[in-house]
Amino acid sequence: MTANLPTVGKDHLVEDDRNVSMSNLVARAAHGLNLAEKRLVALGLVQFDSAVPGRRADFRPNSGWQMRVRAAEYAEAFGVDPTTAYEQLRVAAEVLFDRHVRYLVPGKRGDIEKKYRWVSSCHYAPGEGYVELNFSPEIVPHLANLSDQLTTYKFRHAAGFDSVYAWRLFDYLKSFEKDGGVTVDIERFWFVMEPPMSCRKDFKVLRVRVIEPSVAAIRAKAGMLVDWEPVRSGGRRVTGLTFRFASNPDGPVAIDTVQPGLTMSASQ
Numbered sequence: 001m002t003a004n005l006p007t008v009g010k011d012h013l014v015e016d017d018r019n020v021s022m023s024n025l026v027a028r029a030a031h032g033l034n035l036a037e038k039r040l041v042a043l044g045l046v047q048f049d050s051a052v053p054g055r056r057a058d059f060r061p062n063s064g065w066q067m068r069v070r071a072a073e074y075a076e077a078f079g080v081d082p083t084t085a086y087e088q089l090r091v092a093a094e095v096l097f098d099r100h101v102r103y104l105v106p107g108k109r110g111d112i113e114k115k116y117r118w119v120s121s122c123h124y125a126p127g128e129g130y131v132e133l134n135f136s137p138e139i140v141p142h143l144a145n146l147s148d149q150l151t152t153y154k155f156r157h158a159a160g161f162d163s164v165y166a167w168r169l170f171d172y173l174k175s176f177e178k179d180g181g182v183t184v185d186i187e188r189f190w191f192v193m194e195p196p197m198s199c200r201k202d203f204k205v206l207r208v209r210v211i212e213p214s215v216a217a218i219r220a221k222a223g224m225l226v227d228w229e230p231v232r233s234g235g236r237r238v239t240g241l242t243f244r245f246a247s248n249p250d251g252p253v254a255i256d257t258v259q260p261g262l263t264m265s266a267s268q
Contacts (some may be wrong), residue, residue, distance in 0.1 A: 020042055021045060027171045227244045
């Protein structure tokens with residue numbers, strides 16, 4: 001059974017305060033998405049805004065959920081030209097069907113990796129300029145009927161990201177928002193961020209290509225103060241990362257004013 005809801009409305013993408021919401025488990029999972037695919041999925045997630053009465057309660061464990069995103073809506077939401085939007089949607093529709101959410105659960109002999117598809121169907125209508133997706137029955141419970149194990153943020157806070165690493169780190173940090181910080185071992189960080197092997201072999205490459213640009217983007221575009229430091233064990237080997245974060249009362253900072261190594265005060 002598939003639950004059908006209205007398509008994303010052009011006038012409700014950036015201007016309103018609807019949320020992107022998902023379970024903490026999904027926020028801390030490996031998403032397997034590039035930036036265009038992440039954007040497309042996010043446009044679906046905003047339709048689960050908790051401000052819409054009863055919407056989440058309509059979904060059952062065996063239900064999928066159908067959504068439609070038009071190229072014009074995508075272009076407006078993410079500030080790209082219509083030609084780019086058409087092409088990004090076309091490519092995203094071709095590959096999204098094969099993308100998986102991968103997450104780890106404790107087992108008797110270490111973590112067990114599980115995975116499920118984001119969508120159970122996906123197609124692009126070139127003559128009409130839209131993508132139609134059906135979120136899989138396995139993932140819908142992580143978007144609907146959510147309890148307090150919820151990661152949620154304003155769509156407008158993430159729409160400006162031009163890097164999938166920044167968005168993935170933002171998802172991950174927001175899932176620990178109640179704690180104000182998190183320490184993650186380096187292998188789990190690799191799992192969540194899915195960097196190339198060059199970043200896993202050399203921490204400096206990871207820092208320069210993934211961590212520092214992502215932290216700067218979150219500070220500048222998402223209205224969040226973020227500080228981080230490596231955790232070292234046995235000499236200089238990095239075994240984990242500690243992140244501390246809080247909402248910035250002054251909102252996003254202009255990108256050219258963000259300074260490397262910006263830290264939060266002790267009260268934060």
